[in-house]
Amino acid sequence: MKQQQAVNRQTYDQVILPIYSPAEFIPVRGEGSRVWDQQGKEYIDFAGGIAVLALGHCHPALVAAVREQSEKLWHLSNIFTNEPTLVLAKKLTEATFAERAFFANSGAEANEAAFKLARHYAITKYNPYKTKIIAFKQAFHGRTLFTVSVGGQAKYADGFGPKPADIIHVPFNDLEAVKAVIDENTCAVVLEPVQGEGGVTAATQEFMQGVRKLCDDNQALLVFDEIQSGMGRTGHLFSYMHYDVIPDILTTAKALGGGFPISAMLTTNEIAKAMGPGTHGTTYGGNPLACAVGNAAFDIINTKEVLDGVAKRRELFVSHLNKLNEQYDIFSEIRGMGLLIGAELKGKLTDRSKDILQACAAEGLMMLNAGPNVLRFTPSLIIAEEEINSGMDKLNKAIEKLLNN
Numbered sequence: 001m002k003q004q005q006a007v008n009r010q011t012y013d014q015v016i017l018p019i020y021s022p023a024e025f026i027p028v029r030g031e032g033s034r035v036w037d038q039q040g041k042e043y044i045d046f047a048g049g050i051a052v053l054a055l056g057h058c059h060p061a062l063v064a065a066v067r068e069q070s071e072k073l074w075h076l077s078n079i080f081t082n083e084p085t086l087v088l089a090k091k092l093t094e095a096t097f098a099e100r101a102f103f104a105n106s107g108a109e110a111n112e113a114a115f116k117l118a119r120h121y122a123i124t125k126y127n128p129y130k131t132k133i134i135a136f137k138q139a140f141h142g143r144t145l146f147t148v149s150v151g152g153q154a155k156y157a158d159g160f161g162p163k164p165a166d167i168i169h170v171p172f173n174d175l176e177a178v179k180a181v182i183d184e185n186t187c188a189v190v191l192e193p194v195q196g197e198g199g200v201t202a203a204t205q206e207f208m209q210g211v212r213k214l215c216d217d218n219q220a221l222l223v224f225d226e227i228q229s230g231m232g233r234t235g236h237l238f239s240y241m242h243y244d245v246i247p248d249i250l251t252t253a254k255a256l257g258g259g260f261p262i263s264a265m266l267t268t269n270e271i272a273k274a275m276g277p278g279t280h281g282t283t284y285g286g287n288p289l290a291c292a293v294g295n296a297a298f299d300i301i302n303t304k305e306v307l308d309g310v311a312k313r314r315e316l317f318v319s320h321l322n323k324l325n326e327q328y329d330i331f332s333e334i335r336g337m338g339l340l341i342g343a344e345l346k347g348k349l350t351d352r353s354k355d356i357l358q359a360c361a362a363e364g365l366m367m368l369n370a371g372p373n374v375l376r377f378t379p380s381l382i383i384a385e386e387e388i389n390s391g392m393d394k395l396n397k398a399i400e401k402l403l404n405n
Helices: 009-015 060-070 083-095 107-125 145-150 175-181 205-217 288-301 304-328 353-363 385-404
Strands: 027-031 034-037 042-045 100-104 132-136 167-170 186-191 221-225 249-252 263-267 331-337 340-345 374-377
Touching (some): 042 385, 083 100, 083 263, 083 288, 100 107, 107 145, 107 263, 167 175, 186 205, 304 331, 304 385, 353 374
Parallel strands (some): 132 167, 186 221
Antiparallel strands (some): 034 042, 249 263, 331 340
């Protein structure tokens, strides 16, 4: 057997497209909410793979699902169907408003499918001019040209040539701004119930209900991007369930496979009828290996024990953050929902989220940011209380050192 070549952080700079700036250490093993790097150093993981690892690293049920399915059937393509895909589709539709599912591999692909479906439905049901998409500033919906254009952050969308047309961005949580631009040619309003990448900002109840009514009044579809906020992250299976507002299309990914790449778009029978064989497709989407893992993750996440535990863990995180703020006066706001938490920086640490991430790594803590001025927490939904306490102690030490230097 050919011996594996030794690699280190410098190897990244030599062989990988320079679109990321990863940490200086390389994780090689994970268990639950703990990770070890090449040198054997241990870290507490508050990042969770950006809200992906809802059950932590290498959860035994997911490992067993991969092992079992890997010895049966890996891939078929959608020329054929398979049992794990059908089982997962039934679980998702029975637990939500939806009646139909489409599986893909990433959040961007699920959103691409959602936006295409929304336009196709409007064009075929109403008229060819009903194509306007209303989206929101600071939103994030993926990196394909269509999804990055619907996302409301120019830093990700500019510099790639002409963008898909008929997309309008207005301020988030501003119902009057939506009223000003929605009309008979609007096919969809697209939003994240909790903006993740854009700063961890939750929609208000009034805004969500108002947008639902505006969509109904203008025969427009309401599309919820729950790539980051779904699969238990906010304490319900999906965050729309907090609002008593039902979308027409919903997308989910990240935690759906607990770390194995899989995404889904969910919708109703009426909307799904707009599509037919050949209208959209994917090679890997809905493959039996991914869906087997998705089934195992779903069965654990969609339980009272896990979902109720989210609120308790959030309280512990927020309590620690409030104590930090009392001690250092560094946060202007702590926001979000469930275990999607944002802490906006102020004072000496304004716009220094990356510095904090680096200082945390030195202390043995894996952290995230949401832009230069917000710390983002997306840990495992089942992270232990002791690990939360230990990780927050490390964050305290990192902040103390930064402020003293």
